[in-house]
Amino acid sequence: MNAPSWPSRLRASPELFPLDFRGPEIVQLVALGPADYERASFLDERLARSADLSAPYGELAQAAAGLPAACDFIFHTGHVGSTLIARVLGRHPQVFALREPQILRSFAEAARRGGPWDADVLRTRLGVFVRLFSRTWEPEQRSVVKATSLVSELAAELLALETGARALMVTVAPETYLATILGGPNSRLELGAAAPGRAARLERRIGPGRLRLAELSEGETAAMSWACEMTALAAAAGVHSGRAAWIDFEVFLAAPRAGLAAALAHLRRAADAAEIERIARSGYLERYAKAPEYAYGREVRRQVLDAARRDAGAEIRRGLAWLEAAAAEPQIAEALAIAEAPRHVG
16 A cells, blocks of 8 residues: 555654754655644754655645635744743643744744745645644644744734634743743843844834844843844734734743633633643643753742843843833834733733
């Protein structure tokens, strides 16, 4: 018996995952099983690839044409526990969690650069990949796609692809965000590398020439980064009123069972107290979400943040002062108002 063709395999299950474009018209597919999805913190080049194949985009789109677009999303500001939330939600039998598809980052970068596709073509292609992300292993499941932070620029477009799609917007208060970023060497390196793109994105909302990136201190750069990502989330939530809901990660950590219940209710997944307890006891709440082999609970997080507040207090204060001044811009004032109303979902 002949082996099924790749289009048949693509339609049948999530086994063939679209990793990224290799040029504007070729898509690389990788073979993944349920355990591979469960392990992966990032569906990107860090995956252990197996049975790779390349497919012309046109043939991929044709194969996906009959699939439904039926998935929800997690958008976030970065470094705010979204991976943990995606992992624990993924323990629910009706949730198939996909974390940080690289191809969405490629679309976000293309939108920022203005090419290689125009806005209409990009929107059409997003629809193809949302249909592919909507495939699940079990019929009772619905996908939840946890995006990379810069994909927040496309949140409104992604939610527009299906009227039933919902989103969780995950964030923390500015002071906590600044302590998180300034408390880790890797996040500080990322801060500098991402700053030019974030400044450009923020200026598209508040107007050109408002930011002088070269004059910002490290703490002010972190504050600008928070403002960029939060205003992107707020804009998408404003367009899709009632379909996007906010989670303050600090509130979630303080009462994770209540947070899980609220998040699942927003995503329209049934969960009684016993189910919530089972999910909460899955072990992820006591592990480092991006590398679950390492212990990292709430107390360790508190110690790391307290150390950052001691060591980088001056820069944290500079960043908060920058945000206070930047609140003259309506979009940033709105973002700050959202952050000042911590809640599980609402």
